[in-house]
Amino acid sequence: MALRIALLLFLASHLSVSVTSRSFTIENKCDYTIWPATYNYQGSVDTTGFILEKGEKRTINTTSSWIGYLWGRTLCSRDSSTGYFSCITGDCDSGNIECSKEGVPPATLAEFNLASDGGNDYYDVSVINGYNVPVLVTPENGLCKSIGCDIDIKKTCPTELWIPDIRSNDPYACRTSCQKNQTRELCCVGHYQEVGIPPQECKRTIYSGTFNRGSSVFAMIIIIAIVIKVKANDRRKSDWDGKNIEAVVMLKRFSYVQVKKMTKSFADVLGRGGFGTVYKGKLPDSSRDVAVKILKESNENGEDFINEVASMSRTSHVNIVSLLGFCYEGSKKAIIYEFMPNGSLDKFISEKMSEKMEWKTLYNIAVGVSRGLEYLHNRCVTRIVHFDIKPQNILMDGQSCPKISDFGLAKLCKNNESIMSMLDTRGTAGYIAPEVFSKNFGGVSHKSDVYSYGMVVLEMIGARDKEKAQKSGSNNKSMYFPDWIYKDVEKGEIMSFFEEQITEEDDEILVRKMVLVGLWCIQTNPFDRPSMSKVVEMLEGSPEALRIPPKPLLSIPAIIVQGSAGEVEDTSGFSKPSQDTSLYSEEAVQDITEEHSLRSS
Helix, strand or coil, X not given: CCCCCCEEEEEEECCCCCCCEEEXXXXXXXXXXXXXXXEEEECCECCCECCXXXXXXXXXXXXCCEEEEEEEEEEEEECCCCCCEEEEECCCCCECCCCCCCCCCCCCEEEEEEEEECCEEEEEEECCCCECCCEEEEECCCCCCCEEECCCHHHHCCHHHEEXXXXXXXXXXXXXXXXXXXXXXXXXXXXXXXXXXXXXXXXXXXXXXXXXXXXXXXXXXXXXXXXXXXXXXXXXXXXXXXXXXXXXXXXXXXXXXXXXXXXCCCCCEEEEECCEEEEEEECCCCCCEEEEEEECCCCCCCHHHHHHHHHHHCCCCCCECCEEEEEEECCEEEEEEECCCCCEHHHHHHHHCCCCCCHHHHHHHXXXXXXXXXXXXXXXXXXXXXXXXXXXXXXXXCCCCXXXXXXXXXXXXXXXXXXXXXXXXXXXXXXXXXXXXXXXXXXXXXHHHHHHHHHHHHHHCCCCCHHXXXXXXXXXXXXXXXXXXXXXXXXXXXXXXXXXXXXXXXXHHHXXXXXXXHHHHCCCCHHHCCCHHHHHHHHHCCHHHCCCCCCCCCCCCCCECCCCCCECCCCCCCCCCCCCHXXXXXXXXXXXXXXXXXXXX
């Protein structure tokens, strides 16, 4: 029986010169198993071969400048006696699922030349080495055209070029004329091209018309795609009218009527915040509970909304909240994501640990959040800096697994970009890194998230508790960091602050780790803070390897600000609007800046 024609979809994302890595989401829409493979001429790919069952998809990454191609292998198997892996079509003769060579024709090729020619990206689907599976390449950004080749082999391929299935005698691939008869005339181009034959001397053969019409269309699409791309790159503003959002965000889009229905007309409120209200709901035709975030209606162009949806749609990690869909109808915007039964971290701690601190649970939460941030900073296709890490934006599932949420202030940047340009201050008072509101403290980068994470960890273990600070005799006017801890640190009695709540030696080790990691993360100078990769290593490593960090410079109070600003409340993403950072007193900023400059000189 002939293989039914379907699609092997190569979805190319980030076809723009502003990123430093690329991703391809490869989805098998065929009715049979495909073994995708890659070959590099320039640059590299993080995998050279794998398996995709029907309906499965996988994302792979390439370097920013990459020349190579992707293809799908079919009818693959492993010899039970030798263990040698091989395929009927597209085999790369490696003996393994991973490839180290070019694929053997016939094979449909998706060819790419990314950013190597003046920053432009070129791509096409080629049948110059034969045809074995239908392939479609679709850019995610919606500015370039899709391109592909999907034919009925029995109708398009001449019977003498068939590679037939011996069981049914139907074709499962189409050879080129050169692959059938390796003559100078027929092998002018392609895999068996003879050296020294100029392309202009290649003559048409009796088979030239087989794919000719389709190839002409492809060439036209490639040219149009390049022109559209170049023109689009000259644009300075995005036209977020809601019509092209699905080209940027590959998620299910719901209508506002559907959103209203899934929340039972917004009956069950989970929380309210400065950006909107969160409701509990159920997916249509499903018993799955979801959280539906309804953003406040606005006449703005929706770039912040696109930012959050696009950021979350690029993530897939156990410690990142899963985005399930969105709604965008004019001023009505909603985000649908997985429901977290244990609520936010601040509520979880106050409700679950009001009487007894479960240090192992808190430690696991700290590790989970650190892994989630490390993923955002280092293992996403494009680095994501969250800019609003706080307990209210860390949600807890039924197994007390923490998940980072609320990407409304997040910013995407190049993975090798150390310093980011910021036109506005973003974040919540008490968790904002010093450099975010004043460039005198250094450049804004992913280290700004590290600072916020450190403040969260210290708050989790009670080191930012106002009552404890008063009991310890700390100066209540300076709550930028838990300075009273350093009194014990300087005496070598780092754990005395927690001695009433620690009953086991294992707990003492965990608390010591969290204290030291938290203090390292809130260093005033961003360069003194560890990366999130290092934070994970510190938390999971030996406590003996942890050094006591230097005492950070006193800075802007996180709880109390003396002066006209009065008290600055700690804020919640679901309960209160984000604090306006302009409430910080100018005198406080000036004093800190001068002290920072003196210590740096």
